[in-house]
Amino acid sequence: KKGYGMANLDYDIPITPQTVFRIASVSKQFTTFSVMLLVKEGKIHLDDDIRKYVPEMPDYEKIITIRHLIHHTSGIRDCYELFYLKGYTNFGMDFLTNKIIIDILSQQKVLMFLPGKGCSYTNSGYILLTIIIERVSGKKLRQFTEEFIFKPLGMAHTHFQDDRTIIVKNRATGYSQAFDGTYKINETNFHIVGDGGLFTTIDDFQLWEKNFYYPTVGDRKIFEQMITPGLLNNGNGAQEFGLDSAFGLFIGEYRGLKKISHGGAWVGFRSYMLRFPKYKLSIILFSNLAQLLRTELSRRIADIYLKDEFPKKELETVEKMSKLPTIETDESELQKFVGFYHDEKNGVIIEILIKNHNLHAVINESTYKLKLDAIEKSKFKSLGGDFPAIYEFQPLSDDGFKIVRFLPEPYGKETFNKLEKFEYSNELLKEYIGKYYSDEIDCYYTYQIEDYRLKLSINEKNPISLFLVKNDIFWDGYHMITFKRDHEKQVTEFIVNMWLAKGVQFTRE
Structure with missing residues (x-):
């Protein structure tokens, strides 16, 4: 264990294993562990109707x-995207x-899908779990x-930060570049x-990892259930x-070995927990x-650490390609790739632009531009996101291009049409033109x-320009807006979709 860099740039305070970090969604496993402690005591059951504890929630069809x-299969929209x-816009x-x-979740008239029929990551579920824990206990x-x-x-420097005014000794300040x-x-x-909000240190988290392998709080049965996918x-x-x-954990494989993991990303903090249970190896990374x-x-x-243990000796294709050397490119050749590309399945739009003689990708009009380095004439690697990615510009019959973006497993590939x-x-x-209202938000x-x-x-504030995607469908950088017409072809309503909050309806006044 070791700290690198600065916990605070104002005072040049270095990061150490005792530095306190906000670990964002890596917190979720502590919420589910708390649920399991209540289950063990017989105070709640995993198949209980949540309205037994949170009657404010609507009475849906199922x-x-x-x-x-717990498993993100509720169909409830993500609360942050609703806000x-x-x-x-400034979280x-x-x-x-x-x-x-809870107030906004109680206004949601419909779900994105029937409970148990689909899966969509939602912070709302973990805030509801927190409410249940608090009301039952x-x-x-x-x-x-x-x-x-x-x-x-003995995790003396770990707590859920439910009051932002509390002084936390040795805490890191979050930054963006x-x-x-x-x-x-x-x-x-x-x-x-509950969905996040845990403050902890590497020293403290090491004690939690030890408890996973050799339980003293909870028991082996609880931890076995916690790593069982829904x-x-x-x-x-x-x-x-x-x-x-x-x-509150994701189960998968990395180079043929079973892994347990979860990441966290909130404001200026990034965290990642990666376990290989067979080797009792945990890799914990906290950053500001x-x-x-x-x-x-x-x-x-x-x-x-596991170089001699991987059944798959080769790196995954994306990671292997991301390590290939870059080649020189001519800016005039890059110009043909510039434009907007749309992944209709996931509602994501990528803008490809040139800055400082290099291609860059902007995801959903983010303020952060991902630099794309050429490894072939029409193939580029990006190392600036949470994962390495390969962007391949594939020619179309009409002289245009589509992007096929390759991500590490289990994410696979995504197709973006120009x-x-x-x-x-x-x-x-x-x-x-006109005013539209949604009673759900x-x-x-x-x-x-x-x-x-x-x-x-939005509420008469800060007008933003819309980009016409196709007939009756617009995009503003974050929302995909689809207008609906009546039998007389008059616009009467629209549906707005975000990645984790789909199908919010607005009706024309």
């Missing part, structure tokens, strides 16, 4: 169980609590985990816990949805830089025309 919340749809500064989250999650987990294990290389403080005003209603796992979710390659670095460490520039007039855009969207562009204002 019941949602505690088990559904983004409400116009909360670092916006003030949110678990109570505020009579203790706040911070108090419950301190009393029954952290104190017995701008494209020009400068660092900015990136922190949050959240009081939300099943869908048809008896299959959720691999087809890109998730093999156990209890948003751009850190957490997964890539963790896997490189595994490559060193968006053509649609010609549209003010007369066409006038059909969409209690929010107004107003559309108007400005400079020959359709512009959207």
Whole structure:
């Protein structure tokens, strides 16, 4: 164990194994472990209807169980994306609590899919689990985990941060790196816990890992269940949805070895936990830089420690290709790749642009640009995200291109088709002008025309330009907006989709 870099740039305080980090979604396993302690005591059951404990939630067609919340199979939309749809665009500064989250979840009239029929990562489920733990135990999650987990294990510098005003000794400050290389403080005003919000140190987390292999808090039966993936209603796992979710943990393989893992990403913090249970090897990485390659670095460490143990001696194709040398490219040749590309299945849009003579990819209009380095004339590698990725520009019959993006297993490949520039007039855009309301998020969207562009204002604030994807479908960088027409072909409503919050309906006033 060792610290690298600075915990605080204002005072040049170095990172050590005693530095306290926010570990974001790596916190989720402590929420499910708390659930399992209550299950062991017979106070709750995994197949209980959640409305038994959270009656504020709507009475849907099919019941949602505690088990559904744990495995991301509830169909409940992600709460943070719902708040983004409400116009909360600065999560670092916006003030949110678990109570505020429950209020918006109780307004959701429909689910994205029937419970147990699909799988979609959702922080909402873990906030609901937190509410259940607190109501059943009579203790706040911070108090419950301190009393029954952290104190017995000697994790003296670990807690759920449910009050942002509390002073935490030796805590790291979160940072993001701008494209020009400068660092900015990136922190949050959240009081939300359960889906994240755990503060801990490498020294403390080492005690938790020891408890996984040699339980003194909990028992082997609990930990065996915690690493058992959930099943869908048809008896299959959720691999087809890109998730093999156990209890706040993901189960999979790396180079032929079983791995247990979970990552965390929130404001200026990145974390990753990677276990190889057969070898009792745990690799824990905590960082206070948003751009850190957490997964890539963790896997490189595994490559060193387990180099003689991997059944698959070759690296996975993507990781192998990401290590290939780059080649020189001519900017004039790169120009043909510039444009917008759309993955309709996942609702993701990539903008390809040239900056400083190199191709860059911008995902869903992020402020962060991923540099693409050429390894062949039409094939590029990116090392700037959570995973290494290969971008291959494949020619189409009409002289255009599509992007096939290759990611490490279990993510596979994604196809992005180029968006053509649609010609549209003010007369066409006038059909969409007006005010629309969603009672699921209690929010107004107003559309108007400005400079020959359709512009959207959320609750009359900060108009943003929309990009026409195809007839009646627009994109604003984060939302995919599909307008609906009645039998007279008049626009009456629209549906807005984000990655983890799909199908939110707005009706024209």
